[in-house]
Amino acid sequence: MKTDIIIVGGGVIGSSIAYNLLLDGYEGEITVFEKDRIYEYSSTPRSAGGIRQLFTTDINIKISRFSLQVYKTFPQDMAIKGELAEIDFKQRGYLFLAQQGMLDQLRKQNKLQQQHGVPSELLGSNELLQVIPELNIKDLDGGLYCAEDGYLDPYSVMQGYAKKAKQLGANYIYEPVKSILKNESGIKGVKLDSGLTCEAPIVINCAGPWAPELSEMLGNPIPIVPLKRQIIQFDIAKPLTYDLPLTVDPTGVYFRHEGHSLISGFSEKVKPGIDFTWKRSFFLEQLWPILGHRVKNFELAKIATGWAGMYSHNTIDQNAVIGEHPKLRGYYLACGFSGHGMQQAPAVGRGLAELIQKGRYETIDLSPLRFERFAEKNFVLEGAVV
C-alpha cells in the first residue's frame, strides 16, 4: 500500500488533524489507522470532557480559547447532509476553588487570561455562593471562574471529526499499526499487524497512551507515559436544582453534572502503565470525604458506575508534544496531552494541518510545544494541570 499521509490513531486528535488537512484543501491521500473500531479503550470517550480557558501559560490559553470558539459552532460546522453533529457542549462554567494562600496565584492567572480576552473572574468566597449556593466556603478564600467554559461529550466530538474527515475523503482503516518504519532519509511508512506495509513520506503519531511505545520501537523515544485516571459517576439523595460548573476543589478532586447524575475524579498517584480497572474504594476513600465536605448534598451519595482511562502523560512538563521530530524527517508528533487534549483538539488539528501543508503555523504558533523544547530546556510550565 502507498499513501501520502499516515495518521496512527483515529481518536479526537488524529481525526481533527485529518479533518483540518482536508478542510484546507489537502489533495493527497490521508490514511488513518485505528486499532480499536469501537474506541473502547481510547482516551477520548473516557475523558471528563472539561473545556476551559483557565490555563496559566500563553500557549495553552491561546489553544483553548481558539478551541472553545470551534466547539461553539461545531454542530453546524460539522453537520452532514443537514444532520447536526451534536456534542452537548454545556457552557456552565469552570471553577477552581482556592484555599488560603492560593489567591495570589489565581490573581496572576486571571490577569494573564484577561490579557488574552478570556472572561475569567476572580471570586471572593461569598461570591462563590452565587455560583454554587450549597458550597461549603468555611475553608475557602475564593476561586477563579469562567462562565464561558464548561463541558461536552468527548465521544461525539471525536465522531463528528471522524465522520466529516471521512466525508471529505480520509480513508480510515481499522487495523493496528505494529511499527512505524524509517530509512536513512526519513519516515518510510508503517507495518501493520497483518504483516502488510503501507508507505508514506509523512507519519503522524496520534496514538494517545500508546504513542510512546511506537516511538520507542522506532528508536525515537518521547518523554510520555500512560497514566491511569479513574472517574466515578454517582447519584445524590437530594439533587441540585441547577447544573454545576466543572468545579475543581483545592485538593484536585473535580466534579460536574453528567445528566441527572454527577461525575468526579482526581489525579491520584499511580505507576505508569496501561490499566483499565476502576475501584469503588477510589470513590469511598479518596473522593467522597472531599465531596461530602465541599457540598452538603454530596454526603448522601450512591455510586452509579465508574471507569478508568489513560492520560498520555508528558513526564517533563505535562503538556502536549506537537510538530515534526527534529531528528526524523516526516515523523510528526501530536501526543502527550496530559489530561487536556479535548480542549486542545481543534487548535492542534488546525495547527498541524498548516504546518504540514504550508510549512508554518498561521492561526496559532504551536512551536512552544515542539519536541526540541526538552533539549533546549524551554519547558512549558503549566500551573493548572488537572
Ligand SMILES: Cc1cc2nc3c(=O)[nH]c(=O)nc-3n(C[C@H](O)[C@H](O)[C@H](O)COP(=O)(O)OP(=O)(O)OC[C@H]3O[C@@H](n4cnc5c(N)ncnc54)[C@H](O)[C@@H]3O)c2cc1C
Ligand atoms: C479520565 C480522563 C479524563 C480526562 N478529562 C479531560 C478533560 O476534562 N478535558 C480535556 O481536555 N481532556 C481530558 N482528558 C484528556 C483527553 O481525553 C485526551 O487528551 C484526548 O482524548 C487525547 O486524544 P487522542 O486522540 O490523543 O487519544 P485517544 O483518544 O486515546 O486516541 C488514540 C487512538 O490511537 C489508537 N491507537 C493506539 N495505538 C495504535 C496502533 N498501534 N495502531 C492503530 N491505532 C492505534 C487508539 O486505539 C486510540 O483510539 C481526560 C482523559 C482521561 C483519561
